[in-house]
Amino acid sequence: MVATLEVRNLQTHFFTRAGVVKAVDGVSFTVGRGKVMGLVGESGSGKTVTGFSIIGLVDAPGRVVGGEILFHGQNLARLSEEEMRQLRGNRIAMIFQDPMMTLNPVLRIDTQMIETVLAHTKVSQEEARQRCRDALGMVGIPSPEERLKSYPHQFSGGMRQRVAIAIALLHRPELIIADEPTTALDVTIQGQILAEVQKLATNTGTSLIWITHDLSVVAGLADDIAVMYAGRVVEDGPVSEVLDKPLHPYTHGLIGSVPSRNKRGEPLRQIPGMTPSLLKLPPGCAFRSRCDRATPECATPIELMELIPGRHARCIHPHLEEQVAA
C-alpha cells in the first residue's frame, strides 16, 4: 500500500541578502494511513518550514529547491498553485503554530468558520452553522453559540488555538500537519483534543504530522518520531524505542532536559553551547561543536543510517551500548 505521505530528501532554502539559509536540507520520512508521526527537534531546526513545504506555503525568498513530497504517490512539489489550493483545507490541512495565520482578526469567528464549511461542501447556511457549533464544542469551548459571534481578540490564547484546530478538523482531511497545536492548552483540554484526534485517525484513517516540543504528548500520541537538528532529521524510529533508548547524542541530551527528569529547584540539564548559524554550517555533523562524543571523523559528511532494524540516526558514534542493556 502506498503511504499517505512520503517526503524524500526535501530541501527548502531561503535566499536572503546575508546568504542562503538552508532551513530544511535533506529531510525524509514516511507517514502511513491513520498513523501519527511526531516531529520534534531544536527550536529553529526547520519543523515549521518542513510543514509549509508540504502544503506549498513557503514564501519568497524561500523555495523548495530539492526532493520529493509524495502524497498518495503524487509529487506535490510538481503541482500548480491552483491544484495545491484545491488540496489545501480539503484533503490536507495545517494547524499553524500561530493561530492568527488561520484567523482573520477583523472577521467574526462565525463568518470565518461558516465560509470554510461552505467553500468545500454544499450545505445550507444553518447546517453549516450547526457544524461550526459542534466543532467548537468538540474542542472544549463552552457557549459555542455565543462564542461564534466573537472576534478572535476576544478569545484567550488557548481558545484561539482551539478554533484553529476546529477549523482544520472540519473536513476530516486525509492528512493534518499540526504545528505546536496544543502548546497553550492545559492538560485537561489537551486531553480532550488528543482524544478527538485519535478518534479521527482510527475512524477516518487521517494521518497526522504532529510537531511539538512536548515529549509526553508525542509519547502518548505518536507511532513514530523524527528528531530534527539544524535542518535535518538526525534520528527516527518507533516512538517508544527512540524515547527509551535514543541513538543520537542530540536526542539523548534533549530527553535529559525534561524537567520531570531533573531534581526540583536545581538547574536543569541543558545541552551545552548554541545552535550553529544555518548560514554557515560546517561540513560534517552539525551537532559537532556541542557533542561530547565528537571525534575528528565527525567532520566528514554523515548520512542517516539504519543502525538497528527500523531505526535510523545520523551519527557515527551513536549510543549503541545502551541498546543491549535491559
Added chain:
Amino acid sequence: MSAAMEQIQGHAPAAERPIIELIGISKRFEKRLDFIGKLAQKLGAPVREEIVHAVDNVNLSIRKGEVVGLVGESGCGKSTLGRVVAGIMPPSDGEVLWRGRNIGSLQGAEAREAKLRAQMIFQDPYASLNPRMKVQDIVGEAPLVHGMTTRGGFESYVDEQLRRAGLDPTLKKRYPHQFSGGQRQRIGIARALAVQPEFLVCDESVAALDVSIQAQILNLFMKLRADLDLTYLFISHDLGVVEHLSDRVVIMYLGRVVEQAPSEEIFARANHPYTVSLLSSVPRIEARKRAFATVKGEIPSPLNPPPGCHFHPRCPHAFDRCRVEVPALKEIAPGHLSACHLNG
C-alpha cells in the same frame, strides 16, 4: 538556597512588604449590543448584553524574590490576571498595590518607573512583536530611551541580551517574521529582560521552546532571581515546569482562585477536587501510546458561570450546598488555602 526557601515558604517576617498585592480584583469584558441587537431586544427577542467574567474577586500577594506559579484551564483568566498584575490592563474592581501603593494612583515619573519595573512576556509572540521593527530595535529601544545603555554601547548591549536568551546576535538586523516560533518567543524574553525589571509576568513564556532551550531559559530566570532577587508570576500549563520552578502555586478555575499552597505541598497534598483532577491527568513521557480522555461533565462558560462553586458541574464530590453557595478560600494548613465545601 534552603534557608531562603524556608523563609519564602514559611511565614515571612511582618516587615517584609509584598512587592505586589491584589485586593479584590475582578475583570469583566462586556459586549454591548449593537444597533440590530438593541432593536431585536426591544422587539422582545431573547438577546442580552454578554458579559465575560474573566477574573472574579482575586486576592494575591507576592513577596520580593518569590516565584509564584499560576495554573488553570484554558480560558480561566490567567492572561487577564497577568495583564492586570503587570499594570497594563485596569481591573473592573479592586486595587493593585505596587510596593504598598495603588498602581492606578501613581503619576508621572513614578508611574513610568513602576511600568518599567514590572514587565510581561506575552503568551503570543507573534502579536506582541512589531513586524516592521528590526530585532535590535525591538530589544534595544526601551533600554536606550531609559538610559540603560548608550548609543555607543547599544550594539554590544543588544548582543548580550540576545545571547542570554539563546539567540544568535548576528541575526539582530532581521525582522520577526524571519524567525521560527521559538526564536520569536526568545525575542520577547530578551525584550522584557533588557529593561532590567524587578517583577516579571511570564505568560506561557517557554511553551514554544524545545526542552533543552527551555532549560537554558529557565536556568537564566533562576539565576536572575538568585543574583538580582527578581520576582515572578509564572503562568504555565506545564506542571513539570511549574513544579520545578515555583515556590508557591496558585490554581485558578473560571476566574477564581480555588487553591494555593507552597509548591511541594500542592504536588504532594492537593486539596481542591479541581486540582486533584488536574494533577491526575498530566501526561508523562513514560506513558506510551495511550487513549486520551475527553472531558467528563460540562465545561462551564465564563459568559454564564454556574452558581455556587464553579466546579460543581464537573466535580465528583458535589453536593447540594455546592450548587448554591460560593465556597470561601480558607486556610486548611499553614500557607495552604483551598475553596471547597468539603473542608467544612
